[in-house]
Amino acid sequence: MATDSSSKKPLSFRASLIDSPVDIAALAAFRFLFGLMMSLAMVRFIAKGWVGEFYIQPSFYFTYPGFRWLHPWPGGWMHFHFVLLALLACGIALGCFYRICAVLFFVGFTYVELLDQTTYLNHYYLICLLSGLLAILPANRAWSVDAWRNPALRTDTAPAWTLNLLRFQAGVVYFFAGLAKFNADWLFKAEPLRIWLAARSDLPFVGPLLDKAWVAYGASWFGAAFDTSIVFLLLCPRTRKPAYLLAILFHVATWILFNIGMFPWVMLVAATVFFSPDWPRNLLLRINVFFGARSICPSFSQRISAMARRQSSHSASGFRANAAVFLLLVFYAAIQLALPIRSYLVSGTPAWTCTGFNCAWRVMIAEKSGYAEFYAFDPASDRRWKIPTEIYLTPRQEMMMDQDPDLIRQMARRMGDDLKQRGRRAVQINVESFATLNGRPSQRLINPGIDLAGPTTPGWILQLAY
Amino acid sequence: MLVASARAQSVPRKVVLEDIAAKVISPAYTDLDSKCRALTNAIGQLVHAPNQASLDHARQAWADAAAAANRARYFQAGPIVDREYVATFYYWKVRGSKIDSTIHEARAIDQAFLNEQGADVKGLFTLEYLLFGQAHQSPGEPKPVKTPLELLCGNDAKPRRDFLLLVGHDLESKAAQLAADWSVSGEQGTRGKFANGGQQSINLLVNQLAAAIESASENRLHFTLDLPKPLPGQLYRIEGSGSGSSLRDLIATLEGLQEVYLGAGGSGLADAVKPVNPTLDKRMREQFAATISATKVIGAPLEDAVINNRAAIQAACDKMKALEIMFKVDLTSALGVTLTFNSTDGD
Numbered sequence: 001m002a003t004d005s006s007s008k009k010p011l012s013f014r015a016s017l018i019d020s021p022v023d024i025a026a027l028a029a030f031r032f033l034f035g036l037m038m039s040l041a042m043v044r045f046i047a048k049g050w051v052g053e054f055y056i057q058p059s060f061y062f063t064y065p066g067f068r069w070l071h072p073w074p075g076g077w078m079h080f081h082f083v084l085l086a087l088l089a090c091g092i093a094l095g096c097f098y099r100i101c102a103v104l105f106f107v108g109f110t111y112v113e114l115l116d117q118t119t120y121l122n123h124y125y126l127i128c129l130l131s132g133l134l135a136i137l138p139a140n141r142a143w144s145v146d147a148w149r150n151p152a153l154r155t156d157t158a159p160a161w162t163l164n165l166l167r168f169q170a171g172v173v174y175f176f177a178g179l180a181k182f183n184a185d186w187l188f189k190a191e192p193l194r195i196w197l198a199a200r201s202d203l204p205f206v207g208p209l210l211d212k213a214w215v216a217y218g219a220s221w222f223g224a225a226f227d228t229s230i231v232f233l234l235l236c237p238r239t240r241k242p243a244y245l246l247a248i249l250f251h252v253a254t255w256i257l258f259n260i261g262m263f264p265w266v267m268l269v270a271a272t273v274f275f276s277p278d279w280p281r282n283l284l285l286r287i288n289v290f291f292g293a294r295s296i297c298p299s300f301s302q303r304i305s306a307m308a309r310r311q312s313s314h315s316a317s318g319f320r321a322n323a324a325v326f327l328l329l330v331f332y333a334a335i336q337l338a339l340p341i342r343s344y345l346v347s348g349t350p351a352w353t354c355t356g357f358n359c360a361w362r363v364m365i366a367e368k369s370g371y372a373e374f375y376a377f378d379p380a381s382d383r384r385w386k387i388p389t390e391i392y393l394t395p396r397q398e399m400m401m402d403q404d405p406d407l408i409r410q411m412a413r414r415m416g417d418d419l420k421q422r423g424r425r426a427v428q429i430n431v432e433s434f435a436t437l438n439g440r441p442s443q444r445l446i447n448p449g450i451d452l453a454g455p456t457t458p459g460w461i462l463q464l465a466y
Numbered sequence: 467m468l469v470a471s472a473r474a475q476s477v478p479r480k481v482v483l484e485d486i487a488a489k490v491i492s493p494a495y496t497d498l499d500s501k502c503r504a505l506t507n508a509i510g511q512l513v514h515a516p517n518q519a520s521l522d523h524a525r526q527a528w529a530d531a532a533a534a535a536n537r538a539r540y541f542q543a544g545p546i547v548d549r550e551y552v553a554t555f556y557y558w559k560v561r562g563s564k565i566d567s568t569i570h571e572a573r574a575i576d577q578a579f580l581n582e583q584g585a586d587v588k589g590l591f592t593l594e595y596l597l598f599g600q601a602h603q604s605p606g607e608p609k610p611v612k613t614p615l616e617l618l619c620g621n622d623a624k625p626r627r628d629f630l631l632l633v634g635h636d637l638e639s640k641a642a643q644l645a646a647d648w649s650v651s652g653e654q655g656t657r658g659k660f661a662n663g664g665q666q667s668i669n670l671l672v673n674q675l676a677a678a679i680e681s682a683s684e685n686r687l688h689f690t691l692d693l694p695k696p697l698p699g700q701l702y703r704i705e706g707s708g709s710g711s712s713l714r715d716l717i718a719t720l721e722g723l724q725e726v727y728l729g730a731g732g733s734g735l736a737d738a739v740k741p742v743n744p745t746l747d748k749r750m751r752e753q754f755a756a757t758i759s760a761t762k763v764i765g766a767p768l769e770d771a772v773i774n775n776r777a778a779i780q781a782a783c784d785k786m787k788a789l790e791i792m793f794k795v796d797l798t799s800a801l802g803v804t805l806t807f808n809s810t811d812g813d
Contacts, residue, residue, distance in 0.1 A: 122813045198742050199802020201479055202664025208478065211741060260813045363813050369799035371791055399804070434791050439743050442795040 017164050018326060021157035023277035024142045028095070030166060031139035033269045034130060035093025038105065041127075041262045042086035051078050053394065054119050055112070060392040060414060062117040062407050070114050085109060092134065095144020102135040117407060118400035122173075122363050123263035129169060129336075130270070137162045143280075161329060163277055168333060170270040171231040176340035176361035178227025183365070186224060190216035191438035192367030193223070200257050210257075223364075226250055234274035247271050258364065352437050352445075352464040354404045370402030370435035370445060374415055377428045387415050387429075403435055405445060405461045409452050416453025429453040440466060477737040479668060484661040485732030486671070490725050492648040492657060494538035498555075499645035501531040502638040505593070509634040513627040516618040525597050528590075529711050531637075535590060536715040537722035540678040543670055544656055545647035551640050553585035558705045560591045562600050568629075575628040580636055588633050591708075596630045598709040602769065605699035665802065668738065672803045675723055675735075676793040682719050683790050686712070687783040690768045691776065701769040712768040717761055720786075724754045735801075743800045746792075753792055757785040 045051060055072040063070065072078050085108050091101030110128045113119065138158055140146040147154045185191045194216035201211040209215050226246070233243035251264030272279070343356035350357040351366035374387040389398050392411065401407040412429040419427045428451035436442040443465050446452070450460045508527035512520040535555045542552055568587045572579055580588055599614040618627055647656045660667050686705060690712075693700040706712035727750060728734045740747040760782040764771045771779050798804050 195742055195800060195802050198479075198738075199665050199668075211479070213741075263813045367799055367802075367804070369795050369804045371795045434795050436795050436799045439746070439800060441745065441749065442791055 014326075016160065018159065018161040018329075020160045022160045022163055023281065024138070024156055024158040025280040026273060026275060026277040027137060027139045027158050027162055027166075028141075028143040029280040030269065030273055031095060031098070031134060031137075032093050032143070033272065034134065035089045035091070037262065037265055037269055038089035038109075038127065038131070039086045039093065042082050042089060044262075046079065046082050046086075051082050053396065055115060058116065058394050058397055060397075060411075061115055062397070062401065062410050064114055064117060067114045070111065072115055081108060081112070085112075092131075095140035095146050098140030098144060098146050099135070102131060102139075106131040106135045116397070117404075117410075118397045120358055121261075121263075122358075122361060123261070123266050125359055126169075126173060126266060126270075130166070130266075133165055133169060137165070161325075163273060165329065165332075166270070166273040167235075169336065170267075170273055172336050172340070173267070173270070173361050173363075174227050174231050177363040178224055178229070179340075180343075180360070180362040180365050181220070181224035181227060185438045186220050186365060189438065190220045192365070193220050195367050195439060196258060203256070223250075230271075231274065234271060237276070240275065244271060244275075254364075260364070263363075347463075348461070349437070349464045352435070353461050354406060355461075366437060367439065368403045368435060368437050369442075370399075370404075370433065371442075372402045372408050372411075372431050372433040372445075374412060375430045375432065376415070376419060376424075377430055378424065378426065379428070380426060402433070405433075408433055408446060409456075409460070412452030427453075437464065440464075477733045479738050480661060480664065482729075482733045482735065482738045483663065483667050483671075484657075485729055486726060486734060487648070487657040487660045488651075489730050489732040490734070491538070491541055491660075492645075493730065494534070494541075494722065494725075495641070495645040495648045498531070498534040498538055499638075499641040501527070501534040502634075502641035505531045506631075506634040506638040509593075509631055512618065513631050516615060516623075516627070518615060521597065521615050521618075525709070528593055528597050529709060529714065532590060532594070532706070532709070532711055532715055533718040536718035537725075539719050540723050540726060541671070541674050542677075543674055544660065545644055549640070549643065549647075551644065554589040554637060554640050557585040557589055558591040558594075560586050560589070560595055562595050565592055565595055569625050572625060572629070575625055575632055577632065577636070580632055588636060590637060592633050593630070593637065594706075594709050596626070596633070600702065601708050601710065602698070602702035604702050668801055669803050671726070671735070672793070672798055672801055675726060676790070676798065678719065678723060679786065679790045679793050682716060683783065683786040686716050686768065687779055687786060690772045691779055691783060693772065697773055701772070704769045704772075707767065707769040710767045710769075713761070713764055713766065713771070716768070717758065720754075720758050720761060724758065727751075727754060735797075739797065739800055743796075746796050746800050750792060750797065753785070753789045757782070757789045760785040 055078040056075075061072070073081055085105060088101045088105040088108065091097055092105060106128065109124075109131055113124050113128055138155070139162075141153050141155045141158070181187070186193075190213065194213065197216050197219065198211040201207045203210065230243060230247055230250075233239040234247070236243075248268060251268050254260060255264040276282070340360040340362075343350045343360040343362060346353070346356040348355065350360070350362060351368065372389075374389060375384050376387055377384045389401075389411065392414065393401065401411055408431055412431060416427065416429045419429075430448055430450070431446050431452055432448055433444060433446040434442045435445040444462050447457075447460050447462055450457050452460070505524070505527040508520070508524040512524040514520075539556065542556070546552055546555070565587050568583060569575070596618075597614060599610055599617075603609060617623060618630070650656060650658075652658050653662065663670070690704055693703065701707050704712050706715045726734060727736055729736065736747050736750065739750065760778075764775065764778045764782055766775065768779065
């Protein structure tokens, strides 16, 4: 338990987790690493051509409820948007006009993520959350351009809630990602890892092992154990170093084996918040000792030591949590817990129905492939015809839609609207939809007899039969 | 049995790809090459002595070449695409009137002349027109006055005969080139690159197979069933209707697909599926057999069956659709194609 430096008496729960001052260095380091990583991620996004593929080429977007009014910027302005996001991320990293940069990055990135449901990824959602949190945290009050330009801003400490909020967020991701793996497919069929690892059996050295069943089982059980326990291992000082080493091995392995882009790096940066709050100072001191022995930077250790000595003399009174902030934190935490828990309360299998699947940290637990054909049926003429999806969707959008009943329904409604606009008001839209989950035989995903362009009917999503 | 099963489960995917390249794809192009050579020889005999016997011989050679082309139809990637030969073997919407006018207007019928022509006046299906004529006409189109044999006889038919032989030689040289491309062994050859492509080659192959089965289902069976009435005026729109080979070619396509899955004297895709999902492998085998069987039950060219036996076409169509779904959903998932084919990130 943390102690107050003046009284040495044990602190209350609130004091230790919320109000007590902690070294701001970890927060500043997180800001720097997150900003740096995001600027690289935005450049990577542009370089891969995804801006055009995701936000310019499609003629139809799968919007989120309540956000239908959102549209991509016209023409090449989406490219400009991503360039701006990269610059804003640089601003976050450097702590230069930090607050503006963090708020704009959060708004700008969340806007992008809300444009099309087919681009949803858990780590994009995490980036939205982390950038939103950074926008309210005093991460620019040390080791930043802002603090350099405005000495009054400088502080060596921050209230504990600032770091604990990030710890909570990263902890929720790991823990619920682990909890989601405690299911029969993962533990007793080693799916989907059995399929995914076999698909990587062409890798040099380890490849020949990857199509072995025992490797898939071992990886499944290790993955579940890792995700559920890593937070506790990182929090415990005695196990922290080996745990982080394990985390590096785990995330690098997932990066090599699967197309999960920035996710491993986001998590490795996020995991640094579990370190001791002064870890960046200690690291810099060690680096300095290393180089100091060679007289490269003799004055550096003095500066670092002085900063460390000042640590307890500065307070972060401006960010002490008052009742309103405390309530907001509790509210945020409640939402972050409720969202993943909801997937255990819905009927059916979330990976099959996609109900309660997103925003629930159900990471890498489903190998799902789908197929959907849309048919218009005109009862007046008893005529049925196929509606091509190519005129609406890019191949990537179609692949994502084929797995998700809600997206299929959204597509059907758009088709129905288009037919109505052409005077065919009574036409129904049916879908022949099949999907497979974690190696099961393909089965119908949606009741083919239901008019998907009409009002929502109970039972329109068929439950996973076996 | 157990030994065989254990051996099947231990086949690495690289070996599967090597076997498919060396024992399925390469022999398919070698077969196409030999059938096209036989076709050119038969055309040479026909051009030299145009009579019913030489015409029948050339027609049979054409049907064999068409079947060979259809057996290799599942893989429209690699050299056939790089060399822009796809249309030569598979573009079937040639126009008889345009071929006739091209022959009549030609200043000199030689390779340079042929190279200038578009896909609708050369290739395998131009030969079909020249050898079989037009069995079915579009609405309003007059029936041809002369038979294909009459058109090839007499001194004034020399340009037609020359053109026929030229197109035959062109086809033969292209088939020989493809066979040569696929027969080269070694790391840098087509086979080597394909086998060493690892999961990327699996992705390519599965997507090619899925596209082929979709094309067979949509463009042949569904298309035939959905033809507007009156049917006689629409039958010319069925692929292979000119030669009466529509059903035979469709079966050849399916058998070619099945060979990639099962393998031919070596491992096939089934050997990659079996270790991860033996149930799916069994279902795939059964569905292939059921689809080919249902297609054979049609029993007559599609242009005849669509009038006399629609139920059989519908039954084959249903089986083929089920096979298409298994390819696009179950197989792509089981082989990790959905994971690795997507160029974007996932999590």
